[in-house]
Structures are given as C-alpha cells and as structure tokens.
Amino acid sequence: MKRGEGVRQRVMAWAVHLLTASGAVIGVWCLVAIHRGDYRGAFFGMLLAAGVVDAVDGPLARLARVKEVLPQFDGTKLDDIVDYLNFVIVPIVLIHEANLLPASVSIWILPFPLLTSAYRFCHIAAKTPDHFFTGFPSYWNILAFYYYVGRSPLWFNVIFTLFAAVMVLVPIRYIYPGRTRILRPLTIGLGVLWAAALLIILWQLPDPSPSLIAWSLLYPTYYTVLSFAMHWRFR
Template sequence: MDQANQQDSSSASPAARAAAFSVHIFTALGAAIALIALLEAVREHWAAMFGWLGAALIIDALDGPIARRLDVARVQPNWSGDVLDLVVDFVTYVFVPAYAITASGLLLPVAAPLLGAGIVVTGALYFADRRMKAADNHFRGFPALWNAAAFYLFLLHLPPALSSLAVAVLIALTFAPIHVVHPIRVVRLRGLTLSLLAAWAVLALIVLANDFDVGAFVTVGLCAIAAYVVASDAVIRLVRSFNT
C-alpha cells in the first residue's frame, strides 16, 4: 500500500505537490495562532484570546474540505494530515482553553489546578480515542470542546463553586455514552444546525467586541444554541422511543 501511494504521488506534478503541502502549512498555522492566543491569555486579554481561538476554528473548518479537494493524502503520503490536525486541535481546543479556565480566577482556587489537569488529561485521551465519532458522525461523549466551555464560563461568570462543578461534570462526561451533534458533518437537521451556528458566530462576535459585557438577549441566545448542540440528539432519540 505504501509503495502504491508513493507511485501515485510521484505521478503528481510539482505544482500539485506544492499545493497539497500548502494545505498542511495552513493547518499548522493553527498551532501558531494557539501560541498567540496563549500569550493573550497570559496577559489576561481574554476577549483577544477567544478571537484568536476563533481564527483557529475557521482554519480547522476549512482545511479538511480543501485537503480532500486537492487529494492531499495521495499527493503527499509522507505527511499525515490526520495526525497534524489532532495535534493542532489539542492545543486550540484543549490546552490553551485549559490554561484560561485555570488561570482566570473563575474556579475555586484549590480546585483550579486539579480541574485544569483533568481537562488536559481527558482531552488528550479523547483525541486518541478511535471511537470519538459515531457512525452518523455525532461525537461520543463531551467532545473536548473546551474552547467553547471556557467561552461560556467567561460569559456566564458563575460563582466559582458552580463553575468548578460545571467543569468537573464536563470532564466526567468526556467518555459518557451520550451523543453530541457535529455542527457540520451530521446530516440530520443540517440546515437548522448550520443556521444556528451562523447565529452563534454573530452573537459570539458581539460578546467579544463588548469584552463579555452584553445583555440578557445575547446570553440567552448563546445558551439556547448550546443547549441545542448538546441535547438535540437525546431529545430526538427520546421522542422516537415514545413513537415506537
């Protein structure tokens, strides 16, 4: 198989190989953005940190379709786009948000380092789990979206005890037998999901532009969309169980 891949790649033109490798560079830029986000977090510029994490999220959404269109796996077989994507995703989805959650003062001081360690350990294990996605592309368990979790912790600014409890629950749910919708890959209700995702992006930009100082309308809207993402599959399964 490796020899076949090498032969397929050797038939590609230099321009095709360069274009394919540029996709890997594009993906790797997410790691550079994660470093900038971490520097902003160290300075406690939280809105700027989330802005950079949002830019990394855009890269993560675009690199896969571009890679498939350019047939990167065949043209550049010596470089694993899957491994590269997981490395970048870990630092943007887990590591930088874990630092922000731990260092922000949102958690109980005695619990913060332990919960931060729990985030990075379970996040690393989740990214190594070959069963992280179900056959219908739903995530299994809480999908280590700690960038989103951190965003909501900063938005809601709950008492430290409640924030600590929320983080502990999400850590426990990482490998729980629940399904969470993938906003792009799940076919069921995709139109609704993408529309809500677009609305979420607009509301999130409003939050960051105002440094998390927003009214109830924006907060309730963001929480409602989060509830849809987390609970929509469970609600649909429950309704179907009553109808059978």
C-alpha cells in the same frame, strides 16, 4: 497525469496542511495573550482557530484529496494535535489564569479535563464512520467563554467542569456540525449566527449584553438536544 498538474496538486495539498498547522501558531498567540491578561484577545484567537481554520481545513483537505496526493503525511494526526492545543490546553489555561475556578482548588480540578480529553483524542472510536463524535467533544473553549462572559459562580464552574470531564468518557454520540448529515444545513446556518453573536459579545466586553448571552445559549442547547436525540435514535 501531467507533471505540471501533479505539482499543482501537491502545492495545494501542502497549502491545506499549512493552514491546519497555522492553528498551532494561533494557539500560541492565545497563550501569550492570556499571559498578558488579554482574555478578549485570547477568545478572539480561539474563535479564529476553531471557527475559521478548523471549520474550513477539513473540506479543503477533501477537495484537494490530500490523502491521495500526500500519502506520506498524516493530516489527521496534525489536526488532532492542533485541536488538542486550541480546544483543550488554551481554554484550560485561560480558565485557571482568569480565576474562573476557586484559587484553592483550580490546580487540582484542571487535570481532569486535560487527561480525559487526551484519552478521548487518542481513542480509535473518537469519531464514528458516520461522522459523529464519541463523548463530549472537548469544547472547553466554549465552556471557558460562557464562564467568563456570563460571570457564573465559581462553585458552578467547578461542578460543570467535572461533569463535562466525565461526559468526555461517556460514549454518547455528538453531532459533527460540518459533517453529520442529519439537519446539516440547519446546524451550519445556526452555527454561523451563533458565531456572529459570540463576536458581538466579545466586542462588548467588559460589559456584554446579558440578553445576547442568554440568546446565544440557544445554539449549544440545540446542539446538545439534537446530539442526545440522535444518540438514542441510533441505539
């Protein structure tokens, strides 16, 4: 390999890692927005971190062959740190600060998703070799979003938060939208439409369209049904 080409590959590899790390910066911006009471801004940040950075850094890392070019740097560990911040800590803080759980029990409920998600992130079987998540993939940002825009009853939020925390530990296989091969084009295509719907809903705040919220739930339903069907099929 020529020296110039090797330098170019290392620069590209470091650029991908920097892109992944930028998700942590976005996560802190989200926390600052939450502190200011700017929940819409926080959701925009979460959508940027999850829908853009997290969606593209994996394919770019494989394209740049970061594990070969920079074997001394663990990009997977960096990705997990950033994901735990943006998919768990930020939305859990928002759920508490936006009063999406009863004030009397919120501080006692939120440790459950924090702890179960920490366990699942560190488990060696968190992702299967054929690209499935094991256990509910800690999509707390999505739950926080629908609690907020859907104005669901606080008692429902309590029950569903505890249920989802338990499901993190249940070893059901959930599809990895960008990598699970089964129906991947359909999953990605519907995911793009769903993300567009979420952007419109955020833009409509504080009075989003109830019908658009209801229609947007079709994608999470599709994701869950397909995941359960694939799990039982592989069993």
